Amino acid sequence: MPRRRRDDADVHGLMNVSKARGFTSHDVVAVVRRMLGTRRVGHAGTLDPLAEGVLPVCVGRYTRLVDVIADTEKGYYAEVELGVRTTTDDAEGEVVERHDVPPLTTERLDAALSAFRGPIEQVPPAFSAIKVAGRRAYDLARRGDAPELAARPVTIHRLDVVRCAPPSLVLLVVCSKGTYIRSLARDLGETIGCGAHLTRLVRLWVGSFGLEDAVSLEEISTAASAGQLDTVLRPADDALAALPALVVPEERLIDIGHGRPWPATVSGAQSTDARVRYPWTAARPRRARPPA
Amino acid sequence: MRVYDTRGRLLALAEHDRRRDAWQPRLALISPPGGDDDDG
Numbered sequence: 001m002p003r004r005r006r007d008d009a010d011v012h013g014l015m016n017v018s019k020a021r022g023f024t025s026h027d028v029v030a031v032v033r034r035m036l037g038t039r040r041v042g043h044a045g046t047l048d049p050l051a052e053g054v055l056p057v058c059v060g061r062y063t064r065l066v067d068v069i070a071d072t073e074k075g076y077y078a079e080v081e082l083g084v085r086t087t088t089d090d091a092e093g094e095v096v097e098r099h100d101v102p103p104l105t106t107e108r109l110d111a112a113l114s115a116f117r118g119p120i121e122q123v124p125p126a127f128s129a130i131k132v133a134g135r136r137a138y139d140l141a142r143r144g145d146a147p148e149l150a151a152r153p154v155t156i157h158r159l160d161v162v163r164c165a166p167p168s169l170v171l172l173v174v175c176s177k178g179t180y181i182r183s184l185a186r187d188l189g190e191t192i193g194c195g196a197h198l199t200r201l202v203r204l205w206v207g208s209f210g211l212e213d214a215v216s217l218e219e220i221s222t223a224a225s226a227g228q229l230d231t232v233l234r235p236a237d238d239a240l241a242a243l244p245a246l247v248v249p250e251e252r253l254i255d256i257g258h259g260r261p262w263p264a265t266v267s268g269a270q271s272t273d274a275r276v277r278y279p280w281t282a283a284r285p286r287r288a289r290p291p292a
Numbered sequence: 293m294r295v296y297d298t299r300g301r302l303l304a305l306a307e308h309d310r311r312r313d314a315w316q317p318r319l320a321l322i323s324p325p326g327g328d329d330d331d332g
Contacts, residue, residue, distance in 0.1 A: 061321050061322075062321065064319050064320075064321060065319070065321075068305065068319065235302075236302050236321070237294070237302060240294050240302075240305070243293060243294050243305070244293055244294070245293065245294040245295075245296060246293050246294065246295050246296070246306070246315070247295075247296045247297070247298060248295055248296070248297060248298075248303070249297075249298065250297055250298065252297075252303075253297060253303065253322065255317075256295065256303050256304045256306075256317045256320055256322065257320055257322050257323050259317050259320055260317070261309060261312065261314040261315060261316040261317070262314060262315055263313065263314050263315075264308060264313045264314055264315055265313065
């Protein structure tokens with residue numbers, strides 16, 4: 001009988017955490033680990049300390065889904081201050097330059113924004129966690145040795161103006177994994193001709209994880225203390241609902257557990273329509289515990 | 293593709309390997325029987 005690690009609590013599921021401003025994403029993971037009594041906790045898609053909003057957290061066996069969830073589309077509410085460049089491209093850094101904001105007509109603003117819609121090449125902020133020769137870019141930048149980071153392909157699916165009251169500009173951004181909203185603010189400022197930085201960032205959703213039903217660390221703590229973790233854990237089906245489903249007979253379990261392929265001809269019932277829900281998933285409440 | 297067993301348990305994510313006409317598990321959420329991960 002294999003021995004179970006002492007800290008390996010039998011808790012499995014996904015949490016839609018509402019991260020508060022001031023915490024790092026790792027702080028959230030550390031707090032959840034302590035509350036749940038397990039080290040098997042990971043987050044999907046880092047949020048900067050100054051950012052707030054949706055941070056999907058995977059627990060137990062579902063930590064294997066971190067990369068799958070992090071790959072999904074993300075939506076952000078972003079407040080930008082035009083005319084001020086900072087070292088970090090957000091309000092945490094030192095002001096480098098100030099410029100007057102040119103008159104912004106709807107046409108001029110839309111022309112500037114349209115350059116960032118669709119697939120683009122984006123240079124990450126110098127103060128980012130990207131590794132350069134084994135060192136974090138922000139460590140190098142703090143020493144005054146900011147690295148030249150290579151542009152990376154990202155996709156901006158939507159870029160809408162929520163409010164424009166120069167120097168303040170509020171945007172709704174829907175984008176792919178790897179997009180830095182700080183870089184978007186910085187580059188938009190350059191395109192307009194005055195520089196800019198990000199002053200507030202709220203992540204509204206990551207895939208099917210929405211801010212409207214995200215829970216705070218306080219709510220998780222209360223649920224854990226009351227022995228009601230099922231009220232804050234989501235079944236994995238919810239997070240993966242965009243994928244089609246396949247039902248296999250019991251004898252495939254060994255192949256799947258060992259990562260071995262099995263012939264498609266013996267797969268059993270399947271649906272290629274992601275909207276099809278099997279009766280057991282449709283019947284389960286949204287935040288119920290996943291199948292045991 | 294989400295892969296379930298007949299009890300509605302999510303087992304894995306899998307991709308269709310067209311060349312072999314087979315399903316290839318890419319992310320198993322269970323361990324094989326006798327493995328060290330108790331998945332019930």
